[in-house]
Amino acid sequence: MGALPTLLLVFSIFRISIAVDTIALNQVVRDGEILTSAGGSFELGFFSPDDSNRRYLGIWYKKVSTMTVVWVANREIPLNDSSGVLKVTDQGTLAILNGSNTNILWSSNSSRSARNPTAQLLDSGNLVMKDGNDDNPENFLWQSFDYPCNTLLPGMKLGRNTVTGLDRYLSAWKSVDDPSKGNFTYRLDPSGYPQLILRKGSAVTFRSGPWNGLRFSGFPELGSNPVYTYEFVFNEKEMYFRYELVNSSVVSRLVLNPDGSKQRVNWIDRTHGWILYSSAPMDSCDSYALCGVYGSCNINRSPKCECMEGFVPKFPNDWDMADWSNGCVRSTPLGCQNGEGFVKFSGVKLPDTRNSWFNRSMDLKECAAVCLSNCSCTAYTNLDIRDGGSGCLLWFGDLIDIREFNENGQELYVRMAASELGRSGNFKGKKREWVIVGSVSSLGIILLCLLLTLYLLKKKKLRKKGTMGYNLEGGQKEDVELPLFDFATVSKATNHFSIHNKLGEGGFGLVYKGTLQEEQEIAVKRLSKNSGQGLNEFKNEVIYISKLQHRNLVRLLGGCIHDEEKMLIYEYMPNKSLDSFIFDKTRSMELDWNKRFLIINGIARGLLYLHQDSRLRIIHRDLKADNVLLDEEMTPKISDFGIARSFGGNETEANTKRVVGTYGYMSPEYAIDGLYSTKSDVFSFGVLVLEIVSGKRNRGFSHPDHSLNLLGHAWTLYMEGRSMELIDSSVGDIHNLSQVLRLINVGLLCVQCGPDERPSMSSVVLMLSSDSTLPQPKEPGFFTGRGSTSSSGNQGPFSGNGITITMFDGR
Numbered sequence: 129m130g131a132l133p134t135l136l137l138v139f140s141i142f143r144i145s146i147a148v149d150t151i152a153l154n155q156v157v158r159d160g161e162i163l164t165s166a167g168g169s170f171e172l173g174f175f176s177p178d179d180s181n182r183r184y185l186g187i188w189y190k191k192v193s194t195m196t197v198v199w200v201a202n203r204e205i206p207l208n209d210s211s212g213v214l215k216v217t218d219q220g221t222l223a224i225l226n227g228s229n230t231n232i233l234w235s236s237n238s239s240r241s242a243r244n245p246t247a248q249l250l251d252s253g254n255l256v257m258k259d260g261n262d263d264n265p266e267n268f269l270w271q272s273f274d275y276p277c278n279t280l281l282p283g284m285k286l287g288r289n290t291v292t293g294l295d296r297y298l299s300a301w302k303s304v305d306d307p308s309k310g311n312f313t314y315r316l317d318p319s320g321y322p323q324l325i326l327r328k329g330s331a332v333t334f335r336s337g338p339w340n341g342l343r344f345s346g347f348p349e350l351g352s353n354p355v356y357t358y359e360f361v362f363n364e365k366e367m368y369f370r371y372e373l374v375n376s377s378v379v380s381r382l383v384l385n386p387d388g389s390k391q392r393v394n395w396i397d398r399t400h401g402w403i404l405y406s407s408a409p410m411d412s413c414d415s416y417a418l419c420g421v422y423g424s425c426n427i428n429r430s431p432k433c434e435c436m437e438g439f440v441p442k443f444p445n446d447w448d449m450a451d452w453s454n455g456c457v458r459s460t461p462l463g464c465q466n467g468e469g470f471v472k473f474s475g476v477k478l479p480d481t482r483n484s485w486f487n488r489s490m491d492l493k494e495c496a497a498v499c500l501s502n503c504s505c506t507a508y509t510n511l512d513i514r515d516g517g518s519g520c521l522l523w524f525g526d527l528i529d530i531r532e533f534n535e536n537g538q539e540l541y542v543r544m545a546a547s548e549l550g551r552s553g554n555f556k557g558k559k560r561e562w563v564i565v566g567s568v569s570s571l572g573i574i575l576l577c578l579l580l581t582l583y584l585l586k587k588k589k590l591r592k593k594g595t596m597g598y599n600l601e602g603g604q605k606e607d608v609e610l611p612l613f614d615f616a617t618v619s620k621a622t623n624h625f626s627i628h629n630k631l632g633e634g635g636f637g638l639v640y641k642g643t644l645q646e647e648q649e650i651a652v653k654r655l656s657k658n659s660g661q662g663l664n665e666f667k668n669e670v671i672y673i674s675k676l677q678h679r680n681l682v683r684l685l686g687g688c689i690h691d692e693e694k695m696l697i698y699e700y701m702p703n704k705s706l707d708s709f710i711f712d713k714t715r716s717m718e719l720d721w722n723k724r725f726l727i728i729n730g731i732a733r734g735l736l737y738l739h740q741d742s743r744l745r746i747i748h749r750d751l752k753a754d755n756v757l758l759d760e761e762m763t764p765k766i767s768d769f770g771i772a773r774s775f776g777g778n779e780t781e782a783n784t785k786r787v788v789g790t791y792g793y794m795s796p797e798y799a800i801d802g803l804y805s806t807k808s809d810v811f812s813f814g815v816l817v818l819e820i821v822s823g824k825r826n827r828g829f830s831h832p833d834h835s836l837n838l839l840g841h842a843w844t845l846y847m848e849g850r851s852m853e854l855i856d857s858s859v860g861d862i863h864n865l866s867q868v869l870r871l872i873n874v875g876l877l878c879v880q881c882g883p884d885e886r887p888s889m890s891s892v893v894l895m896l897s898s899d900s901t902l903p904q905p906k907e908p909g910f911f912t913g914r915g916s917t918s919s920s921g922n923q924g925p926f927s928g929n930g931i932t933i934t935m936f937d938g939r
């Protein structure tokens with residue numbers, strides 16, 4: 129085998145073709161030698177993408193005259209001379225060695241050991257490691273098709289194996305002559321109903337929409353055709369997309385270019401070269417969320433963006449100046465009231481499904497009924513459009529990234545307020561229909577009003593009403609109508625604030641137990657005098673909690689102002705706080721698995737209400753076991769809104785210089801950058817889930833074998849398939865182990881380092897109530913304990929105490 133000339137030509141190879149496609153144990157392919165697949169379609173060898181001396185091991189087409197590389201092994205670590213050698217090792221792996229010093233530069237992994245490891249370049253372009261002559265793909269030790277670079281060849285899977293966690297996705301080259309990973313990725317996103325998402329870094333630039341049985345909703349051209357067949361598989365074990373060629377002599381590939389365009393191209397001949405078959409994004413309407421929420425894009429219209437019927441621009445001035453990013457808001461807001469129904473929009477690309485839920489067996493009618501019965505559900509449609517349609521796809525939260533197609537668009541049923549349903553309208557020439565799903569008899573409504581009036585009258589008799597005026601953030605004055613108790617009543621109820629009535633110390637002062645004359649038990653929070661910060665938290669609590677009502681939020685009964693004294697009166701929770709149960713050796717035995725599961729579900733629902741369904745849309749910012757109270761039936765109630773914040777319609781994140789929260793529950797982006805969003809609450813919820821399952825506190829967690837905190841410990845066990853070991857021994861018999869394991873999985877998803885990687889609370893609620901496949905969590909944020917140096921976040925300032933802390937910018 130000859131030596132390589134010192135001068136390497138652009139994308140050309142000094143070739144000594146080996147007439148074989150296979151190398152066995154300890155055999156090598158040296159730089160300059162080439163393996164050829166049996167049918168002569170592909171070659172493997174070392175190449176340089178430009179006239180530099182960077183050498184990569186790659187696979188390219190043999191019959192395509194323009195050198196076209198489809199896979200690169202050592203894309204991040206090129207050799208800088210021609211000493212490279214590819215070798216089959218006795219560990220059953222493939223390794224690239226730097227010939228001069230036998231350093232391993234790159235290596236494949238192997239699922240198991242093999243007696244006779246052999247590497248073979250298949251005619252599909254797949255480089256496989258197998259044991260001897262075992263050609264069964266199920267038994268391959270490793271295959272390059274599992275580690276795609278920028279090219280999807282026919283037969284390759286784009287998607288995940290949810291059992292092993294293997295995620296096959298495309299990543300673009302940095303530039304045309306640099307195969308190292310660039311900015312763009314194209315990946316099957318497992319949140320909600322899966323869809324392919326093109327990202328630049330972490331920002332979404334394009335999505336395919338969900339698979340509808342025939343094609344991805346955003347690829348109207350992807351239908352039955354004489355060139356390709358398509359397959360989308362989504363089951364308990366895997367989810368992937370792949371295509372095959374009808375005529376195998378066609379040379380076709382799907383490539384993600386360094387500029388972020390995804391193209392399907394076919395080789396014609398030397399004169400015509402690669403011809404474009406399809407491309408995405410195909411036009412500006414494909415730019416993710418161009419028209420914002422509830423905006424719809426039509427490429428044949430000027431301007432392209434319009435609000436959907438029943439919606440108006442959120443900021444009309446910006447909208448008129450073609451800044452559509454803030455999208456649209458409802459002309460009539462939803463209130464989850466009777467009479468709401470759906471409007472059918474036809475010919476659209478379905479909105480982003482990352483906040484969706486699905487069921488394969490429901491029909492469209494059942495789908496509508498389920499959507500209507502859940503106040504957070506905003507739209508629905510059939511999951512599969514074949515044979516008249518089947519299955520159910522539901523959206524939660526705002527609808528985004530919708531466009532209209534001339535053909536092969538889909539139907540979408542969007543929830544509308546009752547008053548919007550009667551209006552006639554047109555959705556750009558397409559039929560808009562009213563779909564009235566539920567109706568409540570007028571007798572029922574009258575009865576309901578009567579009961580409500582009676583209840584209000586009774587309440588009025590009991591207490592006198594007062595109004596407190598407080599300033600919300602941003603200076604806007606908020607009048608809060610709150611029943612006022614007189615001081616003498618409260619003082620008497622609490623035995624004049626006797627030390628024996630003291631329940632503990634809450635966010636802004638002492639908490640006492642009291643009993644009113646009518647035998648009603650109450651809890652009284654008394655603002656400590658001269659507490660500056662306490663006063664703000666007191667006001668905050670009054671403003672928020674007086675406006676909220678949910679089964680899983682603690683109920684405020686009233687307030688009391690007397691000279692300098694300020695008090696809040698709540699319903700009494702006989703079982704006190706969750707932390708007094710789960711972290712207590714004896715009391716934790718009272719919490720069997722079923723109770724814990726119900727508690728977690730209740731907290732999730734309370735939080736979902738705060739984030740999505742409540743009028744104010746609130747981020748709690750201090751969710752922890754101490755702030756979850758339990759009533760006599762052990763129903764969890766989220767409490768302590770002293771540092772909660774409200775956020776506007778489309779606003780999803782905010783920044784503060786004053787970081788307030790509790791060690792062990794704070795998300796990395798909040799603790800480090802002061803960035804808070806609903807996803808910081810999701811992080812705290814995840815910590816809480818893992819604490820409830822394990823009976824251990826995240827902060828102060830210690831383990832003899834490592835210095836990880838509870839999150840790191842849970843993740844390590846999960847990765848080793850030993851999640852069962854996390855479960856608190858006090859829970860007793862477990863009848864539904866898969867439910868516990870599912871919860872641990874959900875908990876770990878909630879504590880992912882990046883906010884975008886965490887599910888929304890609506891997804892969490894769905895994950896808890898369905899059997900859908902869950903994504904595999906990656907390593908959590910803040911997963912190392914004290915005394916350790918490595919962490920995906922900075923654990924530095926955090927130490928163990930359970931008190932809500934405040935950190936200013938100089939922290």
Ligand code: ACK
Pocket residue numbers: 631632633634635639651682698699700701702704705706708757767
């Ligand atoms: O764990 P605990 O006994 O339950 O100690 C804390 C303490 O006051 C400070 O928050 C208890 N607490 C707060 N609100 C209530 C309530 N509404 N009912 C009963 N106990 C309460 C809490």
